[in-house]
Amino acid sequence: MRKEITFTLNNEEVTVEVEPKWTLLYLLREVLGLTGTKEGCGYGECGACTVIIEGKAVNSCIYPVLEAEGKNITTIEGLSKNGELHVLQKAFIEKGAVQCGFCTPGMIMSAKALLDEKPNPTEDDIKEAIEGNLCRCTGYVMIIDAIKSVAAGR
Amino acid sequence: MILPKFDYKKARTIEEALELYNKHDGNAFYLAGGTDLVPLIKLRLLQPKVIIDLKGIDGLKDIKKINNSLVVGPNITLFELKQNPFIKDYFPCLFESLEATSCKTLQMRGTIGGNILQNTRCLQYNKSLEWRTARGFCLKMGGKVCNVVPNSKSCFSNYCGDNAPSLMTIDAKAKLVSAKGERTVRLEKLFSEDGRSPFTIKPGEILKEIIIPLKKTKGAYEKLTVRGSIDYPLVGVAVTVKKDAAVVAVTGIGPSPHLYEIKEINEKSINEVADWAYEDARPVLNAVLTPLYRKKMVPVLIKRAFKRIGAGGGR
Amino acid sequence: MDENLKIVGKRVIRSDSYAKVTGGALYTADLKLPGMLYAKVLRSPYPHAKILNIDVSKALKVPGVKAAISGFDAYGVKWGVFRYTQDHAMLPTDKVRYIGEDVAAVAAVDEESAIEALSLIKVEYEPLEAVFDPVEAMKDTAPQIHEQYKNNINIHIHIEVGDVDKAMAKAYIVREDTFKAKGEAYAMMEPYAVVASYANGYLDLWMPNAGPHVRAKALSNLLKLPLNRVRVRHINSGGAFGGRSEVAPGDLVASLLSIKSGRPVKLVLTREENAMCSRQVHDIIATVKTGMKKDGTIVAKEYKTIYDGGAYSSTGPIATSIPYYVYEECYRLPNVRYDGYRVFTNKGIRGMYGCHGRAFLAGNEAQMDLMAKELGLDPVEVRLKNGLTAGELTATKSKIISCGLKDTIIQAAEKSDFKKKWKKHTRNKGIGMGCVAIMCGFPMGFRSGSSCYVKINDDGQVTLITGMVDNGQGNESLAVQVASEVLGIPMDDINLVNADTEVTNLDPGSYSQAAAYVGANAVKAACEDARKKIIAIASKKLGVPEEEIDLKDRVAYSVKTPDKRMPISWITREAFFKGEPIVGTGSFFPDIDLEREWVSKPEGQMAGTYSFGTSVAEIEIDEETGKIKVPKFIAAHDCGRPINPMAVEGQMEGSVGQAGIATIFEGNMWYKGFLLNPDLLEYKVPLACDMPDIETIIVSSNDPKGPFGAKEGGLTIRMNAYSAIACAFTNATGMLFEELPLTPDNVLKLLEKNKGGKR
Amino acid sequence: MKTIKVMLNVNNEKVTLQVKPYETLLETLRERLSLTGAKESCSLGSCGACTVLVNGTPMRSCLILTPEVEGASITTIEGLKNGEKLHPLQQAFMEKGAVQCGFCTSGMILTAKALLDRNKKPEKRDIVKTMSSNICRCTGYKKIIEAVEETSKK
Incomplete structure (x- = not known):
């Protein structure tokens, strides 16, 4: 049985028919065509599917779609404004924090959730914030550098 | 091209269809084969709230011999009707017009009821909303002038049905049903002669049966088109001969078919009717060949049809 | 080997x-990309009007709409195939010049929202006087469609070889006739569609096109992007016939919308839009004057040809030249004067067509037959006498490399028993022949x-x-x-x-x-x-x-x-x-004269080589209705060595439909700037039941430079099938056509005129 | 507007869909089921490029509302192959060179299939008449007619 849900996605109201069994990730990628959010493991272990729901970084692959009703959700596609990149996106590019790029959207969303809540995090805060995001390429050094640079820049 | 929003309802009985119609304040259209209706809606010439599909109604798809009549359900497709042995044997004129209608694929979808009740056409009318908006709405669109004949107060759009004229020549009647009950009229009475609203059918009325007296006839249908298939008639002439008398119907020119009777067939009477039909035909520049030419073809096709019948029957 | x-x-x-x-097989409209938006274009309701203002702000407020644009969002670059024909902004900001011209566009998550948004775009126009007839348009009093083209003359091609006046004076017979032809619709089965996807500074595009590289360059100019950031990608194309040659407004529209929205955008034209707003074929008026010797040798030709170009230049200089060239590449013309004018009118843009120039070519051929008849000569012999052979130069000094023209004429004539049928034709039955040559690889600068x-x-x-x-x-x-x-x-x-x-x-x-x-x-x-x-x-x-x-x-x-x-x-x-x-x-790289220029220097080697073809049509005219039937059609083609004979035959058979039967069916109909038959119901593309019995003959020659001896395959029939029908009409009636197509009304009018004139 | 639940058997596979009441069968096939073999060319029933078989009968899918054909068996060009084996008509269209741009091809083949299904040995006249339901701009029809004729003789 399909159900209609309404929520705010990247600052726009979206109404869409969904199957209750879907995950939010499925809706984003397969129905709404927002493929920036990646599926890495499907079990909430890797963080590649991280999006921000009501200010919190959430693994969308294990988030039941019906729970999205009424929520405010941001994905990587909603970060740049009028063609202008978000500071975190710029920092990731400048600091060389991007290699294969598959973890990048989730990583940036986790970082954004952190900075939104805590504009001046410590290195430990940063490490804690991205501990659920696996990266196989970078060794995390440049990622942490990038997040730090944004925090310091504020 | 996408369709505008409307609701779709499938009626199981005539009563249900009439009820649905009334429920939507008349802003509804009945759907049979859809080969005429759907393009009109796509072009935003009709903007219904609801479409009522009549194809689920039992009994509208039968052909029955009742007493001395053939009773044809309106939902039977042109292709099925053509296969009916009575049609070929008794009504060669109708058989030929069915055969000449559009193309085979559309014959398999289009119904005889829908074919009879198809809307009139005009080169300046059957266009997209954008085209018509740029041109300015014509009389048929609720505007103030005819776009083909600017000083005319009436609409010259052409009725392009192939089969109503044939049916008229074999004395067909239409049984119509509405909430108020049933009425049966001769087929020619269905035509209003007004291109804006070409039929006398009352809002919500449903064509229930086409009744044809079962008498053997001779006949022929002559159709002028540019191509050998798909096209609507630029002029169509149906002729049915019964003993010494004949009935002639001319279609494709103007909002309704013209009907003529010949009491006694001979060269003179045929010529007279041909002349008469020529005078009656008032085509305008709203189809692909010139009006004068189409007018000239009326007597030519009438004489041809008679010649062909004389030369050994319809086929 | x-x-x-x-x-x-x-x-x-x-x-x-x-x-x-x-x-x-995927075509452009079949593509679906993640996050793809659907575009719709707002079009001009006026044939000619000043644009005072375009406001797309309200359209942007419709839920689901992601971008809305007009010409003010473009970069002010005007497109033209030649430097001297850059007059097409694709999205105009000064004025609109034909009904259906692209004015503004939106991209939305679905088509319904896009349609709704279009209705909210506000455009203020100041209507201007319009002109629809090219002859009217050339008058001093006519409204000017483009400032830079006086008397609306877009292109004037003047070719002068030998001494025409002297030769005409010495000719045994001289005849001058004027022929008209309505423009045709390409009517490719696939309506125009484009998908544009702009991401990370790169633009990917899919659309039916006849030259991806030329298309990408045009878009790189229009969008001020480096060429390597505009990628036109492979996709199947549902027919082109010359109508997909150039960059289209839709390409720019979809690209701008994708750049603005950051999402892929798909634009699919409706059938009506495809006919009115992509490309149409030139209407033509051709005056042909021919001087002939007693033995049928053409001694002089003088031409004035007017091409109705619609609102923009498009391939103007080429379109204005080609009918003449394919004729001079076929026949020896010692003295010739050609004046071709392409004139602007407030109608859709006209482009090149596989069957381009039918009034000109069919006129030349039918007139030649009538003159042959007057001289008591046979059309086959006249064609053989005047036909070019390998090694000869054309009037404008282009060498014929390999030439099977003679063989195509002889074989087509023999197969059809032409000579006998032409001489002893029965009432209202006729046979006719048309010949032509086609250049293979003509000058396109370094893109050749x-x-x-x-x-x-x-x-x-x-x-x-x-x-x-x-x-x-x-x-x-x-x-x-x-x-x-x-x-x-x-x-x-x-x-x-x-x-x-x-x-x-x-x-x-x-x-x-x-x-x-x-x-x-x-x-x-x-x-x-x-x-x-x-x-x-x-x-x-x-x-x-x-x-x-x-x-x-x-x-x-x-x-x-x-x-x-x-x-x-x-x-x-x-x-x-x-x-x-x-x-x-x-x-x-074909061996061509790169100094050659369509307008300024129409002389020198035009093409690497030429292919040749001869069509023979038999017709029957119904005297009462004027309907022409074509029971038999024979097409003979010298395409060098055919690489795949089955494919060449397919091209020839298609040509018999698109050019041959089109001669009795096809023409665009107009009311002022309104196209009356932009659909597939009232525009009469021939059907299976309308086709004649077709016989194809491939005359194998061997071009010294062609790959395995091959040359172009099929196009010659596309450019002479109509001549064969027109000549058959002349054979059957003893008169020339006045205007194509020879629809029944047109034919009956001519037959009646003939009766009135003669008896 | 409410959607309508429609069950179809498309190429021998049962599908249940929620469609718009004003959705054409062509839209459903192309947009919902990604069966893009049926083409949209004129959209008004004049050309036959969108022809599919509905319970074996060739129909212009651009003129049919999907709810109208509830419960029907639909055959599209994608459903004609039997495993890897082409339908004889598909084979003949290839071998006879009846395909050029290909945009009319699926409609042509399905129209021909319906003819041969109801009449195994049609006369050439019938073939020409039936195939005159569909417009082709490339071929001049000769090789199309030959392909159908050839198949009927097998």
Whole structure:
């Protein structure tokens, strides 16, 4: 049985028919065509599917779609404004924090959730914030550098 | 091209269809084969709230011999009707017009009821909303002038049905049903002669049966088109001969078919009717060949049809 | 090698047909990309009006709308094929010039929202007086459509050879007639569609096109993007016929919308839009004056031809020239004066067509027959007498390289029993003949040539990379077939990567009749390069001299001792071990005079070579209705050596429909600037039941420079099938046509006039 | 507007869909089921490029509302192959060179299939008449008619 849900996605109201069994990730990628959010493991272990729901970084692959009703959700596609990149996106590019790029959207969303809540995090805060995001390429050094640079820049 | 929003309802009985119609304040259209209706809606010439599909109604798809009549359900497709042995044997004129209608694929979808009740056409009318908006709405669109004949107060759009004229020549009647009950009229009475609203059918009325007296006839249908298939008639002439008398119907020119009777067939009477039909035909520049030419073809096709019948029957 | 061909010249199944019969072949409208938006275009309701203001702000407020644009969002660049014809902004900001011109556009998450948003765009216009008839448009009092073109004359081509006036004065008979033809619709089955996807600074585009490289360059200009950031990609095309040659407004619209929204955008035109707003064919008025000797030799020709160009230049200089050139490339014209005018009117833009110039060519041919009759000569003999032969120069000094014209005339005449039927025709039955030549690969500056890469993969299979594009005529299969021949590898083993501007190298496209002659020649050269490398290794490994080795069925072998052999896949691996993988490159540039210019210097070598064709039509006229029936059609074509005769026949048969039957069916109808038949119901594309019994004759000649002797295939019939019908009409009635198409009303009018005049 | 639940058997596979009441069968096939073999060319029933078989009968899918054909068996060009084996008509269209740009091809083949299904040995006249339901701009029809004729003789 399909159900209609309404929520705010990247600052726009979206109404869409969904199957209750879907995950939010499925809706984003397969129905709404927002493929920036990646599926890495499907079990909430890797963080590649991280999006921000009501200010919190959430693994969308294990988030039941019906729970999205009424929520405010941001994905990587909603970060740049009028063609202008978000500071975190710029920092990731400048600091060389991007290699294969598959973890990048989730990583940036986790970082954004952190900075939104805590504009001046410590290195430990940063490490804690991205501990659920696996990266196989970078060794995390440049990622942490990038997040730090944004925090310091504020 | 996408369709505008409307609701779709499938009626199981005539009563249900009439009820649905009334429920939507008349802003509804009945759907049979859809080969005429759907393009009109796509072009935003009709903007219904609801479409009522009549194809689920039992009994509208039968052909029955009742007493001395053939009773044809309106939902039977042109292709099925053509296969009916009575049609070929008794009504060669109708058989030929069915055969000449559009193309085979559309014959398999289009119904005889829908074919009879198809809307009139005009080169300046059957266009997209954008085209018509740029041109300015014509009389048929609720505007103030005819776009083909600017000083005319009436609409010259052409009725392009192939089969109503044939049916008229074999004395067909239409049984119509509405909430108020049933009425049966001769087929020619269905035509209003007004291109804006070409039929006398009352809002919500449903064509229930086409009744044809079962008498053997001779006949022929002559159709002028540019191509050998798909096209609507630029002029169509149906002729049915019964003993010494004949009935002639001319279609494709103007909002309704013209009907003529010949009491006694001979060269003179045929010529007279041909002349008469020529005078009656008032085509305008709203189809692909010139009006004068189409007018000239009326007597030519009438004489041809008679010649062909004389030369050994319809086929 | 040429004398012992394995696959070239055979009736092979086209490599693209499997995908097409199974529904797997994708066309632009079939594409769906993640996050894709749907675009709709707001079009001008006026034939001519000043644009005062365009406001798209309200459209942007419709839920689901992601971008809205007008010409004010573009970069102010005007497009033109030539530097002197840059007059088309694609999205105008000054004024609109035809009904249906692109004015603004939106992209939304679905078509419904896009349609709703369009209705909210506000455009303020100030209507201007419009002109629809080219003769009217040339008058001083006519409204000016473009400031820079006085009297609305877009292009004037003047060609003067010899002394026309003197020759006319000396001619035995002189005749002057004026012929008209309504413009046609391309009516390709696929309505125009484009998908544009802009991401990370790069723009990907898919659309039916006849030349991806030319298209990408135009878009790079219009969008002020470097060429390597605009990538026109491969996609199937549902017919082009000349109507997909140039960059289209929709390309710019979809690109701008994608750049604005950051999402892929798809625009699909409706059938009506495709007819009104993509391209149409020129209406033509041709006055033809001919001077002839008593023996039928043409001594002089004088022409005034007016082309109704619609609102913009498009391929103007080419369109204004081509009907004349294909005639002079066929017949010897010692003295000739040609004045061709392309004139602007407030109608849709006119482009080149496979059947371009029917009033001019059919007029020339029918008039020639009437003059022959007056002189008591036979049209076949007159054509043979005036027809050019190999080695001769055309009037404007272009050398005919190879020429099978004579053979096409003789064979078509014999097959149809032409001479007898023409002389003893019965009432209202007639037979007629039309001839023409077509240039293969004409001057397009540095874009006239093509190049190709080929690589042999580690399993011995082949990847072929060429800019050649296929619009349905079979160019892809042609390339694969040529490669297969040279490399001795079956067609199935060859993967074609083509018409993708970031991968393939420059190619002229498929609209200068260049695919078979130019593109395939480059493929052949690249494969020969690879072949040489294969043979070199095989020679060493097998211990036989290189000249002794041939490639066949995936194997290199010694011709003298065939059991000395090794699979090409082994050779490939040898090459990898040596660090010299087998790749081949090759290119071809036709031998043409690059100084030649359409307007300023219409003289010099026009093309690499020419193909020739003769059509013969038999007709019957119904005297009462004026309806013409075409029971029989014979087409003979010199296309050099046909690479795939089945494909060439297909082109010839299609031409009989699109040009031949079109002569009695097809023409655009107008009310002022309104196209009255922009659909497939009232525009009469012939149906199966309307087709004559067609017989095709391929006259095999061997062009010295063509790939395996091949030249262009099919187009000659497309440009003379109408002449055959027009001449048959003259044969049947003793009179010339006045206007094409010869619809029944038109024919009856002529027949009545004839009766009135004679008796 | 409410959607309508429609069950169809498309190429021998049962599908249940929620469609718009004003959705054409062509839209459903192309947009919902990604069966893009049926083409949209004129959209008004004049050309036959969108022809599919509905319970074996060739129909212009651009003129049919999907709810109208509830419960029907639909055959599209994608459903004609039997495993890897082409339908004889598909084979003949290839071998006879009846395919050029390919845009009319699926409609042509399905129209021909319906003819041969109801009449195994049609006369050439019948073939020409039936195939005159569909417009082709490339071929001049000769090879199309030959392909159908050839198949009927097998």
